[in-house]
Amino acid sequence: MAEGIITLTSANFDETVKSSTTPILVDFWAEWCGPCKTIAPVLTEIAKEQAGKVTIAKLNVDEHGDIAQRFNVMSIPTLMVFHNGEMKKRMIGAKGKTQLLAELAEFIPTKS
Amino acid sequence: MKGSLMSNTANSPHNVIIIGSGPAGLTAAIYAARANLAPLVFEGEPSSSSDQPGGQLMLTTDVENYPGFPEGVMGPDLMMKFREQAARFNTTFITEKVTKVDFSKRPFTVWVRDTQYSAQTIIVSTGAQSIMLGLESETRLIGHGLSTCATCDGFFFRGQEIVVVGGGDSALEEATFLTKFASKVTLVHRRDSLRASKIMQDRARSNPKIEFKWNSKVTELLGTDKLNGVGIVDTVTGERSQLNVTGLFIAIGHRPNTDLFKGVLEMEDTGYLKTRPGSSYTNVPGVFACGDVQDHTYRQAITAAGSGCIAAIDCERWLESQH
Numbered sequence: 001m002a003e004g005i006i007t008l009t010s011a012n013f014d015e016t017v018k019s020s021t022t023p024i025l026v027d028f029w030a031e032w033c034g035p036c037k038t039i040a041p042v043l044t045e046i047a048k049e050q051a052g053k054v055t056i057a058k059l060n061v062d063e064h065g066d067i068a069q070r071f072n073v074m075s076i077p078t079l080m081v082f083h084n085g086e087m088k089k090r091m092i093g094a095k096g097k098t099q100l101l102a103e104l105a106e107f108i109p110t111k112s
Numbered sequence: 113m114k115g116s117l118m119s120n121t122a123n124s125p126h127n128v129i130i131i132g133s134g135p136a137g138l139t140a141a142i143y144a145a146r147a148n149l150a151p152l153v154f155e156g157e158p159s160s161s162s163d164q165p166g167g168q169l170m171l172t173t174d175v176e177n178y179p180g181f182p183e184g185v186m187g188p189d190l191m192m193k194f195r196e197q198a199a200r201f202n203t204t205f206i207t208e209k210v211t212k213v214d215f216s217k218r219p220f221t222v223w224v225r226d227t228q229y230s231a232q233t234i235i236v237s238t239g240a241q242s243i244m245l246g247l248e249s250e251t252r253l254i255g256h257g258l259s260t261c262a263t264c265d266g267f268f269f270r271g272q273e274i275v276v277v278g279g280g281d282s283a284l285e286e287a288t289f290l291t292k293f294a295s296k297v298t299l300v301h302r303r304d305s306l307r308a309s310k311i312m313q314d315r316a317r318s319n320p321k322i323e324f325k326w327n328s329k330v331t332e333l334l335g336t337d338k339l340n341g342v343g344i345v346d347t348v349t350g351e352r353s354q355l356n357v358t359g360l361f362i363a364i365g366h367r368p369n370t371d372l373f374k375g376v377l378e379m380e381d382t383g384y385l386k387t388r389p390g391s392s393y394t395n396v397p398g399v400f401a402c403g404d405v406q407d408h409t410y411r412q413a414i415t416a417a418g419s420g421c422i423a424a425i426d427c428e429r430w431l432e433s434q435h
Contacts, residue, residue: 038158
């Protein structure tokens with residue numbers, strides 16, 4: 001797993017999402033999904049550039065299907081933003097960096 | 113940059129800009145890079161359609177007809193290898209979609225939003241993307257039963273009944289792949305025969321989980337926040353019926369990604385770019401095209417790769433001829 005990206009599992013999902021001090025973007029992915037591979041480097045870059053402002057996490061739907069099922073994931077990649085333990089946004093399909101940062105803007109505090 | 117024809121500094125134009133990164137674009141990159149042209153590749157933007165870095169193969173599983181892989185190779189893995197090979201020989205990648213081009217004067221200019229890049233030559237390899245049905249409900253149900261990527265989403269339809277629309281190789285490949293998960297796959301096709309290859313037809317016809325619904329068209333998607341059925345009309349009798357399925361996969365064909373070049377490059381009525389027969393030359397000297405964006409006949413990974421090689425060689429010789 002790339003540096004700065006948290007790996008979520010059935011065991012740590014709830015606790016991690018609830019206790020995160022920053023908004024957390026969860027990437028529901030699997031090994032056999034081509035578009036999931038194309039967004040992986042984008043997520044790595046965002047994790048690095050937005051460190052401390054937004055947390056990037058990944059959940060493998062093949063290994064932790066119960067979590068995917070709980071959120072009715074029927075297509076991957078699906079990206080969800082959680083804040084204060086609640087799901088705030090759901091995006092279906094792979095996106096480019098510019099698009100993704102625009103979607104995340106509302107969750108990223110700007111410098112004052 | 114030792115040995116290059118012209119160096120790529122911030123102010124001087126690139127030797128070649130390649131737009132698109134499927135088998136055609138990446139093969140062109142490998143050849144151009146090995147010719148010391150230091151190509152700049154705009155590989156596109158991640159998406160869940162076939163219009164993405166790596167192209168249509170990113171949405172496939174086993175590729176069984178690409179030479180050199182007797183056991184088959186996964187589409188995304190094959191494209192990663194293409195990309196690594198291009199990168200090894202000094203190719204620069206920008207993971208963005210080109211938003212505007214100006215081929216009216218040299219050097220040519222391309223834009224990604226407000227950022228401008230210029231080059232002596234351009235290789236267009238933007239490929240083609242799958243066509244949707246054009247129903248209003250499609251946008252609403254994408255990711256909620258309607259999928260643009262069978263390999264990504266098949267997994268979520270375990271034990272469920274689904275529909276695949278189409279009659280070509282892609283449709284049969286998807287239908288066959290999806291029987292790994294679905295309890296039943298109905299292939300809805302508007303004609304009474306298939307245009308798919310013999311091997312794909314035999315595979316699908318002998319699969320007990322696949323049923324064929326001939327002379328039929330999907331006209332309606334049912335369900336508000338989740339697909340729960342599709343409305344079908346018989347193209348011969350006009351009779352309407354309904355299939356209660358939770359999944360829908362569409363493989364009815366492709367259209368070339370040429371919106372960017374309207375009024376700039378000559379194209380067929382269908383939008384495919386015109387190239388001079390036996391070459392990759394477009395109507396604009398110094399602009400070359402390869403891959404599915406100019407090929408509605410063969411549309412194979414290997415033919416796309418071959419045409420990418422042609423484009424790179426045409427481009428290199430054209431550059432030399434300008435000295």
